[in-house]
Structures are given as structure tokens and as C-alpha cells.
Ligand SMILES: Cc1ncc(C[n+]2csc(CCOP(=O)(O)OP(=O)(O)O)c2C)c(N)n1
Ligand code: SF4
């Protein structure tokens with residue numbers, strides 16, 4: 001697909017390229033805006049795929065494929081994301097390396113079709129479990145590629161299901177994609193979870209409460225053990241700050257520009273941008289409060305507090321910070337809005 | 348032959364179907380390649396019953412899971428064991444499309460005319476007039492005939508049949524035909540009329556009589 005190092009690609013094309021480079025074998029999907037082009041794009045490159053009767057079938061077919069040892073994925077959004085949580089919860093229980101690309105759109109219900117940041121809670125904690133899944137939130141085209149690759153690698157290495165949580169703005173935007181700038185990555189190979197040379201008997205429902213409890217404790221232990229290693233966040237211009245902006249995804253990219261502007265005006269503000277929402281870079285965030293005398297935290301997001309809830313929950317309880325919010329469910333957020341908000345906060 | 352002690356109720360039909368499946372696989376020397384996916388329903392009790400690869404899935408979702416498995420591993424022989432509720436209610440959409448696409452998997456439906464696992468509630472296969480916890484005055488609807496309905500969507504070469512747990516010869520014959528159909532690359536479904544004395548609240552003789560009575564409503568044979 002890519003011969004030259006630099007190409008002008010949509011987010012969809014970048015995701016497809018990343019899945020190919022991750023050596024994904026098969027995609028199951030059902031069309032929904034803003035991820036239709038991932039399904040149609042993948043259907044046109046000669047790889048195995050199927051447009052299923054719904055997202056439920058797509059999700060369970062992904063489960064079946066990974067059980068047999070193939071790298072499989074799906075892509076969806078909004079109402080389709082809700083249906084996928086059925087299979088995704090099986091993947092969480094059985095520790096299946098299920099990868100899904102979610103292009104967030106407005107909600108609840110059918111909402112709007114291109115952009116929002118309202119699928120954070122669903123991606124992180126959807127299902128009837130404890131949220132032991134990996135959730136990546138890219139802020140630009142480069143991260144879209146790298147984190148898609150990372151999602152496959154981490155899912156197969158650590159055996160947790162993974163969500164590449166993006167949105168229609170990033171997926172539909174064409175931008176210069178420079179392969180030379182991409183961090184080189186070695187693929188973690190797939191392996192058959194139901195082997196061909198020995199017999200497994202694999203339950204997913206338990207008779208005894210203690211058995212289930214033990215299983216969840218094991219999962220929690222494994223998740224905690226990898227959390228520090230695979231959680232990722234960007235701390236930007238955070239030396240000597242009095243104000244901390246927290247934002248993720250493309251709002252994180254916007255907030256970065258706002259921080260640059262505010263710094264020029266000598267406002268001591270920095271950015272904390274979680275790149276993984278699950279696991280969350282808790283220590284990196286806590287450390288910012290230890291090293292700085294932060295007066296105010298401003299969480300900026302296109303939702304009424306789905307990111308803010310995670311941040312407040314993860315922040316060490318002894319850290320006493322004042323929180324303020326810019327929350328615009330379903331709407332994009334501009335640099336100027338953040339700049340003006342911060343200027344007022346300072347007065 | 349059975350790997351572990353059954354946890355099915357005494358007199359349940361499931362173990363008969365499972366033993367027959369195992370016997371057929373042994374006969375065809377296919378145990379090593381067999382993969383048994385279980386729906387949630389009393390089928391789930393079979394998770395460690397046979398000496399073949401087995402895993403549990405979700406209620407109504409075993410067919411698409413086994414489709415994904417089969418497409419990923421062509422040489423496997425994939426079975427989806429599912430109750431009448433899992434097959435014809437919550438999982439019907441996926442079942443119809445698996446049949447329509449001619450997915451080379453074998454679906455085995457245990458038809459006991461009720462939701463066995465959850466206490467005998469009304470299923471799509473419940474007879475008209477049959478009393479269940481959710482049809483206390485008797486079911487007002489006619490039962491659903493799964494294989495007959497699928498007949499309208501399958502492709503040439505697919506195999507649809509119905510038998511009963513007290514028809515061992517036919518059960519084995521149909522299971523073998525279903526496997527051969529899968530090996531030839533086509534969809535197969537065998538519905539097995541199955542005992543559920545626990546929810547039918549029947550003793551030995553009545554259980555058999557009830558099952559035999561079902562054969563008048565659900566015709567046995569190849570469709
Ligand atoms: C999504 C979902 N809904 C409901 C249930 C509860 N449930 C478990 S088994 C079952 C019915 C099983 O009936 P059937 O499929 O006929 O299988 P049987 O137990 O009779 O063999 C139901 C409703 C569930 N596990 N999952
Ligand atoms: S409830 Fe019915 S179907 Fe379930 S194990 Fe008991 S007898 Fe068998």
C-alpha cells in the first residue's frame with residue numbers, strides 16, 4: 001500500500017495500514033459511521049474479512065478466530081460499540097486478545113455520526129466486569145498508527161482485549177503520514193489458544209462464587225503487574241506549573257497548542273495527556289503534584305466528565321487539588337476556548 | 348468414554364447426544380480435530396464432558412463464535428451445541444445467516460421445548476397449550492420449527508435434519524452426515540428432541556412418552 005515514506009492518508013487508511021503491518025489476519029465488521037471505511041478498505045486488499053449480520057456476530061467471530069490463533073479485529077462506533085461489548089466481555093473473562101477500533105460518535109443512542117468523546121466509559125468499563133482491558137487514545141495520525149500496532153502487540157503479549165479508541169475527526173482527516181517518523185516495532189506473533197496438539201476444557205461460567213472470585217483476583221494481579229509497563233501518558237511543559245490541563249485524544253492535541261499559547265503569556269500551565277486510558281499512568285500524574293504546586297486542574301473533554309471521573313478516581317487520595325472543567329459532549333473544542341478559559345481562571 | 352462425571356440431571360437427554368457425538372467422532376477418527384463450542388443453556392454443562400477441545404461461549408452466540416473459529420482453522424471440525432432457546436430465540440439472527448452463508452460448521456440443537464437451565468420457561472419450541480413458569484395458562488403460540496425455516500435459506504449441499512435422543516441409530520447416522528457435510532464445506536444442523544425430566548416434571552415412563560409425543564409435532568428425518 002505504501003511505497004514512499006511520506007504519504008497523504010486518511011485516518012482510516014492509517015488504521016488499515018497499521019493492522020496490516022501488525023499482521024492481522026481477518027476482520028469481522030458491520031458498517032457504521034465513522035468506521036465504514038475501515039471495513040470497506042480492508043475488504044479491498046485481499047485479506048480475509050466478513051461483513052456479518054450485526055456487531056454481535058462480528059464480535060463473537062473475532063473471539064472464535066483468536067481462539068483458533070489468528071489475529072482478528074473489528075471496527076465500530078456508538079450503537080455498534082454497545083453491541084460489541086457482549087463479545088468483548090467474553091474476551092475480558094477468557095483473556096482473549098480481541099482488538100477493536102472504535103471511532104467515537106455522539107451519544108446516547110444513535111446520537112451524531114462523526115465525533116465525540118462519550119465512549120470512554122463504555123470502552124474502559126463496558127460489560128459486567130471490572131474493566132480489565134487495554135484502551136488507547138491517539139491524538140494524531142502518527143499515534144493512530146503506532147497505537148493500533150501497540151494494541152495488537154499488547155493484546156497478544158499480555159492476553160487482554162484491547163480498544164483503539166479514536167473518533168471520526170481523526171479517522172476522516174487526511175494528513176501527511178511519514179513512515180520514517182514511526183517508532184519501529186516488532187510484532188508479537190499470534191498463537192493458538194485452543195491448541196491442535198492437546199485437549200483443553202475451557203469454562204467461562206462458574207458454579208462456585210469462590211472460583212470466579214479467584215479468577216478475577218488473578219486477572220487483577222496480572223493487570224496491575226503490567227500497568228506500569230504499558231500505561232502511557234505525555235506530560236508536556238509541566239516544569240514549575242501552577243495549572244494543569246488534562247485532555248486525551250484529539251482534544252489532547254488541541255490542549256497542547258493552548259498550552260504553547262498560554263506559556264507565551266507567562267501563564268504557568270502544562271498538559272497531562274493520557275495515551276492509555278486503561279491502564280492509566282497513575283504514577284506519572286501523581287508525580288506532577290508532588291513536584292509542582294498545582295493550584296488548579298482543568299479537565300477538558302467532549303463529554304460531561306467521562307475522562308474527569310477516571311482522573312479523580314486514579315489520583316492519589318491524599319492529593320488535594322481543585323478541579324474545574326471544560327465539558328462539551330459531542331462538540332469539538334478549540335484552542336482559543338481553552339486559552340480564554342485559562343486566562344479567566346488566572347484572574 | 349466420558350472424561351468427567353456428568354453434571355446433567357438424571358435422565359437428561361444431553362449426555363446421550365454427547366456420547367453419540369463422541370462415538371461418531373471416534374468412528375471417523377476425528378476426535379483430535381474436533382472443537383466443541385457450547386452455548387449458555389444446559390449445553391454449558393458439557394464443558395469437560397468429552398475428550399475433545401471444548402469451551403463455553405455466551406447464550407445465543409455459539410454459532411458466530413464457531414464460524415470465526417472454523418474460518419480461522421479450516422481443518423478443524425467445528426460443533427456448536429445449543430439449546431432451542433439459544434438457537435431459535437436469542438441466537439436466531441446469527442443462525443439464519445450462518446445457514447445462508449453456508450458456513451461449514453455443524454450446529455446441534457437440543458430441543459427440549461423449554462429454557463431448561465433457567466427453570467423451564469417458554470421457548471420458541473414450546474407447544475401450544477404447554478404450561479411453563481412464564482405461560483401459566485398455557486402457551487398461546489404454535490411452536491417454531493427451526494430446520495424447516497432454515498430450509499428456505501440454505502444452499503445446495505447443506506444438511507438439515509431432526510432426530511431424537513431415543514433414536515440412537517438415526518442420531519448417529521445424522522451426526523455422521525452432518526460431519527461429512529461440514530467436511531464437504533457446507534452448513535449442517537441436527538435438531539435433537541431431548542429429555543428434560545426436571546422441567547417437564549416427568550418420571551421415567553412419562554419422560555419417554557412425552558418425547559415420543561413430540562415426534563408428532565416435530566417430524567423426524569432429513570429435510
Ligand atoms: C444474554 C443472556 N440472556 C439470558 C441468559 C440466561 N439464560 C441462560 S440459559 C437460558 C435459556 C436456555 O434455554 P435453551 O437455550 O433452550 O437451553 P437448555 O437449557 O434448555 O438446554 C437463559 C435465558 C443468559 N445467560 N444470557
Ligand atoms: S434441566 Fe433439563 S436439560 Fe438441563 S440438565 Fe436438567 S434435565 Fe437436562
Ligand SMILES: [Mg+2]
Nearest residue numbers: 430431461463
Ligand atoms: Mg431448551
